[in-house]
Amino acid sequence: MDEKQLIQAVRKQDPNALQDLVLCHGDRLFRSACLLCGDPDEAQDLVHNTLLQALRSGHRFEGHSSLYTWLHAILLNLTRHYHRDRKRIIYDEELTVQRAIPVEQDPTVLDVKLTSGALMEALQRLSAPHREVLVLRFYENMKIDEIAGQLGVSSGTVKSRLHYAIAQMHSWLAPELNLSATSGTHERGRR
Amino acid sequence: MNCGSFRNHVFEYLDGSLTGRLQTAAEEHLDACAACREFVAEQRSIAGSLSRTFYDATESLHLPPQTWEQVPAASPGERRSSAVGTKGVRFPSRRLAWSVGLFGSAAVLMAGVLFVVVKAHWPGLIHPETAQTSMSIQLSYPVPAYKFHAGEGFVVDSVSYQTAVICQTVAISRNPRQ
Numbered sequence: 001m002d003e004k005q006l007i008q009a010v011r012k013q014d015p016n017a018l019q020d021l022v023l024c025h026g027d028r029l030f031r032s033a034c035l036l037c038g039d040p041d042e043a044q045d046l047v048h049n050t051l052l053q054a055l056r057s058g059h060r061f062e063g064h065s066s067l068y069t070w071l072h073a074i075l076l077n078l079t080r081h082y083h084r085d086r087k088r089i090i091y092d093e094e095l096t097v098q099r100a101i102p103v104e105q106d107p108t109v110l111d112v113k114l115t116s117g118a119l120m121e122a123l124q125r126l127s128a129p130h131r132e133v134l135v136l137r138f139y140e141n142m143k144i145d146e147i148a149g150q151l152g153v154s155s156g157t158v159k160s161r162l163h164y165a166i167a168q169m170h171s172w173l174a175p176e177l178n179l180s181a182t183s184g185t186h187e188r189g190r191r
Numbered sequence: 192m193n194c195g196s197f198r199n200h201v202f203e204y205l206d207g208s209l210t211g212r213l214q215t216a217a218e219e220h221l222d223a224c225a226a227c228r229e230f231v232a233e234q235r236s237i238a239g240s241l242s243r244t245f246y247d248a249t250e251s252l253h254l255p256p257q258t259w260e261q262v263p264a265a266s267p268g269e270r271r272s273s274a275v276g277t278k279g280v281r282f283p284s285r286r287l288a289w290s291v292g293l294f295g296s297a298a299v300l301m302a303g304v305l306f307v308v309v310k311a312h313w314p315g316l317i318h319p320e321t322a323q324t325s326m327s328i329q330l331s332y333p334v335p336a337y338k339f340h341a342g343e344g345f346v347v348d349s350v351s352y353q354t355a356v357i358c359q360t361v362a363i364s365r366n367p368r369q
Binding site: 030140 | 202
């Protein structure tokens with residue numbers, strides 16, 4: 001199923017479109033969700049709910065953006081709810097310890113923690129709005145006006161958050177990830 | 192264009208999305224300002240490093256296969272049909288859970304208001320001394336009872352309904368105005 005057929009299926013709320021959505025955009029949404037929330041288990045739930053919500057509100061997709069951009073907007077919205085709800089959770093120390101054991105044994109989690117621990121840690125130290133602009137800019141490769149449209153804020157706000165977030169990441173990660181080294185860019189590579 | 196103005200537009204400059212006049216002014220400023228050339232190079236370097244780091248950190252991640260199985264099984268039509276009265280129902284959002292709870296509460300409140308309004312519009316009904324006969328008003332409504340637990344997200348373990356009944360026997364006057 002190509003992009004046009006997939007869009008038609010989503011608009012018609014065809015349940016068979018779900019599998020194609022997972023095939024076409026599942027991994028990319030999942031990676032973005034991991035960066036945004038820092039937890040692969042939660043990221044999986046977020047993607048799951050994103051795809052369901054996309055199908056439920058498929059008739060609202062007007063085609064002004066790509067299907068992936070629209071899906072990512074839903075993901076961003078759900079991630080904001082996730083961060084808001086997480087602030088309300090009072091952690092039970094005993095439950096946290098019990099949960100930590102199986103999570104450490106999950107190879108997916110291990111992979112994230114070992115290969116990108118510093119990045120994830122630094123991202124999670126940022127506030128959610130600053131993390132969003134970084135992920136949209138450097139993972140989703142969006143331009144400033146695209147980010148502003150996606151987040152519903154002005155370009156000036158996006159640039160201000162971006163300057164701050166880059167400065168923070170630079171100060172935290174420069175020694176470990178050689179951030180100041182001149183290198184080829186992956187920018188625009190996936191678009 | 193001065194340094195402050197250029198640095199304010201540096202992201203658009205890197206995007207190549209500056210408009211004609213601004214693009215020209217930016218290029219002229221860069222030709223004349225070594226500090227801003229260095230700033231642009233630094234921004235390019237940081238952008239490249241961050242971008243590469245994001246990709247390297249996530250390229251081995253794949254959506255776990257169980258999502259494949261769960262998503263089609265939980266298509267909207269099927270969710271709607273199984274969303275009430277079964278165990279393990281999961282609300283997609285806290286907002287929806289609140290809506291369901293508020294709807295139940297509103298139903299109870301409306302039943303009470305209706306009862307009061309009925310009594311208010313037939314004042315004779317509440318004066319037994321003028322009554323010559325009586326009638327019984329009975330209102331019944333379902334009250335949802337949810338059992339929640341804190342799991343991954345907001346999980347409802349069970350939903351059950353109890354029927355609440357308000358019954359009132361009132362006297363009816365043949366001529367309430369008398």
